[in-house]
Amino acid sequence: MxxxxxxxxxxxxxxxxxxxxxxxxxxxxxxxxxxxxxxxxxxxxxxxxxxxxxxxxxxxxxxxxxxxxxxxxxxxVPGSELAPAPDQPARRDFDQWMYFAVTSLEDPAWEMMLHGRILPEEQAVSAIVPFAEKRYTKALGVLENAVKDQDYLVDSKFSAADIMVGYILAWFPAFLTSYPGLQAYLDRLKLRPAYPHPPAE
Ligand SMILES: N[C@@H](CCC(=O)N[C@@H](CS)C(=O)NCC(=O)O)C(=O)O
Missing domain, CATH: 3.40.30.10 (Glutaredoxin)
Structure with missing residues (x-):
């Protein structure tokens, strides 16, 4: 291929x-x-x-x-261990976090990024940012709870859901100070040789 x-x-x-x-x-x-x-x-x-x-x-x-x-x-990819098989109970968590990453987490984070950092002043709508931050921190709270008793989001095993979520968490590292579990989770992800280091950091 x-x-x-x-x-x-x-x-x-x-x-x-x-x-x-x-x-x-x-x-x-x-x-x-x-x-x-x-x-x-x-x-x-x-x-x-x-x-x-x-x-x-x-x-x-x-x-x-x-x-x-x-x-x-x-x-x-044959033998990939980055997603539970569809017939495994863990698959429900996997699908949930894959979608959570691109909706509940990424959507407010992207609004914060666009209207707080990327768009020029004449295009940015700064009033969007505080509400986006509120939605983003709500999503962080949910994730904090999800990694409270496990190293990774799905069955305590590294999976593609961690890639999807972990990439977004690194956009706004300062927000993690109130979420020690998530900070530790992100630090774990950063130890992986393939972890990206986005310019935003
Ligand atoms: N939902 C798409 C979003 C893709 C996206 O917005 N990519 C950004 C870069 S991170 C981009 O290409 N922005 C330039 C543009 O929208 O013109 C995905 O996850 O692939």
């Missing part, structure tokens, strides 16, 4: 890179500098119709959406 990852450090393509590394798969990367507008060039829009990262090309077929790619990878 030939795989090409369109990638920029710190972007959501990190989730895919992290997964590919954990699975010890061969792949090549093509750098796309979003800050230079490379995502919106015609050649890249022909690959990813939104001009976003990541895109993974698998034997000539394009796949987009970081969560879907991560899930596809961990389910397609």
């Amino acid at each position: 030939e795989m090409t990852l369109y990638y920029m450090p710190g972007s959501r393509a990190e989730r895919v890179r992290w997964t590919l590394e954990e699975l010890d798969l061969d792949y090549r990367t093509v750098p796309i500098d979003l800050f230079k507008g490379e995502g919106q060039r015609a050649e890249y829009l022909a690959i990813h119709p939104m001009g976003q990262l990541p895109a993974l090309v698998i034997d000539g077929e394009v796949m987009i959406e970081s969560g879907a790619i991560v899930q596809w990878l961990v389910e397609s």
